[in-house]
Amino acid sequence: MNSLKLYGARDLRYEEAEKPRLVDGKDVIVKVKACGICGSDMSRYKKMGAHTPGQVWGHEFAGNVEQVGEEVTSLKVGDRVAGCPALIDEDDYYYRAGQPARADSLSAIGAKEPGGFAEYIKLPEKNFVKVPDDLDFDSASMVEPSTVVLHGYYRTNLTVGDDVVIVGAGGTIGLFAVQWAKIFGAKRVIAVDIDDEKLQIAQELGADYTINSLNEDVLVKVAEYTDGMNADIVVEAAGTPITASTVFGYAKKGGGVVFLGIPYADVAIERFYFEKILRSELTVWGSWSCVSAPFPGKEWSTTIHFMNNKRLNTEKMITHRIPLDKGPKMFERLMERKELIGKVIMYPEK
Incomplete structure (x- = not known):
């Protein structure tokens, strides 16, 4: 599958990656329809480099459910979803205490695990939130920053x-x-x-x-x-x-x-x-991360509600829409800061 992989500071490559497959009964595979560049992505791209060199990057995305594990009950093939990027060990003290944002084990996709700058992504069922049919994927990919x-x-x-x-x-x-x-x-x-x-x-x-x-x-x-x-x-x-x-x-x-x-x-x-x-x-x-209890928290359902009723306007925030293969050049344009670039939405599917 097509993907963007981060290897180091200012070293982002459009490359093939292995398509994810179901492993756990709670796994869900989503076909990514839109993914966004985050401000924190720019900090890592410019200064810090890759957490795991060569990892599929990105954590803001939305898409359609492609496959579900045998234990999945809340989602079915074809559902439209936004993805929560937070990965937390359920045995973590703070997760069990209802404070997932404070969990010592908290990490995000695109670091140790493959992220959303790709055609497909696999995450546990609990990391996906349904979005209404009339909420466009561009907006749904921006649920996470909201x-x-x-x-x-x-x-x-x-x-x-x-x-x-x-x-x-x-x-x-x-x-x-x-x-x-x-x-x-x-x-x-x-x-x-x-x-x-x-x-x-x-x-x-x-x-x-x-x-x-x-x-x-x-x-x-x-x-x-x-x-x-x-x-x-x-x-x-x-x-x-x-x-x-x-x-x-x-x-x-x-x-x-x-x-x-x-x-x-x-x-x-x-x-x-x-x-x-x-x-x-x-x-x-x-304030850290974007989750609360019950995971992923009311931040997600509330955002989707206010996006769907148009109280949250995402259209004015988006300035560029590009195919995924133009991602590396876009990151360099963002570095140059010679033009107005607001929210950038990328599309993995050609």
């Missing part, structure tokens, strides 16, 4: 009437954070990014105000847009050392910051920003 955001918001005390600042609002996670904040009932959503074109998309998806941090003072503008109070909730979705070290300055006293982005580098916090945690008595929430 669940990452929703899992983070569930960690907070966000409520109707709150003001929310989203840093890194132009990426997939940030744009979902904008939309979910509105669904949760946020009064004012303030999108912060360094790209005016992406900020325009954030505004089209519900952001009330936008701030380009390259040429505007974010501290000043956030205060201006919130009547001098700052935000109830600040979302760090950029995943850079700079943004991770400064987001505390945008929260109101008694407010909170939730971290969704992954810096992949050391974070040094200036005293001014660190003291905001203390002097403003902030709550800081870490």
